[in-house]
Amino acid sequence: MxxxxxxxxxxxxxxxxxxxxxxxxxxxxxxxxxxxxxxxxxxxxxxxxxxxxxxxxxxxxxxxxxxxxxxxxxxxxxxxxxxxxxxxxxxxxxxxxxxxxxxxxxxxxxxxxxxxxxxxxxxxxxxxxxQAPPNDNERYHDIVFPVDFRSEEKEKLSMAIFMGKYFDSKIHILKAMRKDDSLAKKTNLNLNYTVRMLIQNNIDYEIREVPADKLGEHALEIAQEMKADLILIMTTKDITFADYVWGAKEQYIIANSSKIPVCCVNPTSAFANLGQFMYG
CATH class of the missing domain: 3.40.50.620 (HUPs)
Incomplete structure (x- = not known):
């Protein structure tokens, strides 16, 4: 298409x-x-x-x-x-x-x-x-991109690549630090894959490590500090699981008081459409 x-x-x-x-x-x-x-x-x-x-x-x-x-x-x-x-x-x-x-x-x-x-x-x-007009009429300069253990994390990477290609965005990766060895391993796999794909697409990035508890709140704090143009998250229909992953419920991230735009990618459903959006 x-x-x-x-x-x-x-x-x-x-x-x-x-x-x-x-x-x-x-x-x-x-x-x-x-x-x-x-x-x-x-x-x-x-x-x-x-x-x-x-x-x-x-x-x-x-x-x-x-x-x-x-x-x-x-x-x-x-x-x-x-x-x-x-x-x-x-x-x-x-x-x-x-x-x-x-x-x-x-x-x-x-x-x-x-x-x-x-x-x-x-x-x-x-x-x-x-919740507010764009900070810039041409670019989305800085995008906050939390990375955790879910396999679906890879799906939102398409959106990060899209923003990097079209808007010359810098992707600020927030790696969730998990104490559980199994979850930490899964997080590292997601991080390595993310970095590899960003490098392949010549997209600027940096990595920060943040505590895994209340990941959403940490993402908001960092986004506010840097006056980010966008926060990129995965959504989930399981509210209990969302609380475990994010700490702060997703709706509070979406309606954050700093009025930073939030891009929400649904698991399993957005990937193919976004590929068409990006590449034809």
Missing amino acids: EVDSKIIVVPWDFTPVTEYALQHAIKISRQTRNDVCLLHIVDKVTSEGGMKAKQASMENRGAEVERTFGVKVKTHVTRGTIFKQIPEFVNDRKASLVVMGTHGMSGMQKLTGSWALKVIAKSKVPYIVV
């Missing part, structure tokens, strides 16, 4: 945080040549006239983006809930990526960190979850 035949989906509700998500999507689209698609969800009682008005407003915003940035923007309005319609749309359309603002859905469908995680877990593509 050609690189420019896929779309970047932005869930849209006309609030500032979804505008921030659009700004990130524009930044990515200008490098990848993917079209952007604004997706708006309305409830089942919204009239046809109301839906058409929303569609027209989105088309106007899309036209502004195309004139200003040369990025083609598609629009889609549908009825339902964010939990069903967003994953269904991105899976059916084989989207490359979703860029989603937290706290971006109004009323009863307001999107918080925990609700965002529910949407992400049902999708087959990576999500970048944002």
Whole structure:
């Protein structure tokens, strides 16, 4: 599949945080040549006239983006809930990526960190979850990349390679220090594989060792210190296991107080799509 035949989906509700998500999507689209698609969800009682008005407003915003940035923007309005319609749309359309603002859905469908995680877990593509505009309109300079013992860790490496290639990013690897010999061995295998692939792709990196307990909190602290542009994590549907791996629940990483964007990669589902996104 050609690189420019896929779309970047932005869930849209006309609030500032979804505008921030659009700004990130524009930044990515200008490098990848993917079209952007604004997706708006309305409830089942919204009239046809109301839906058409929303569609027209989105088309106007899309036209502004195309004139200003040369990025083609598609629009889609549908009825339902964010939990069903967003994953269904991105899976059916084989989207490359979703860029989603937290706290971006109004009323009863307001999107918080925990609700965002529910949407992400049902999708087959990576999500970048944002709370603020991009720090830089051209690059994602510094990306925090925790590495632990899970075999799925290798899957998020595709996203790191993508960012390194398209945005000249430096990958800041955080190696989780495990006391258990078996888990430490698995972590080292993941680390060695990560480093080997980054070297093969000529991507700059550094390695830091951090305590394995509360890995998520350590990742946030380091990201805040360096004013990172992105934190890259794997998601898991097992909340108990997530607590064991991360310490801080994933939703708190997603909705972090420093408003650092977080890229969430789902185990087993995002790898193939991202490969198409990166390499055609």
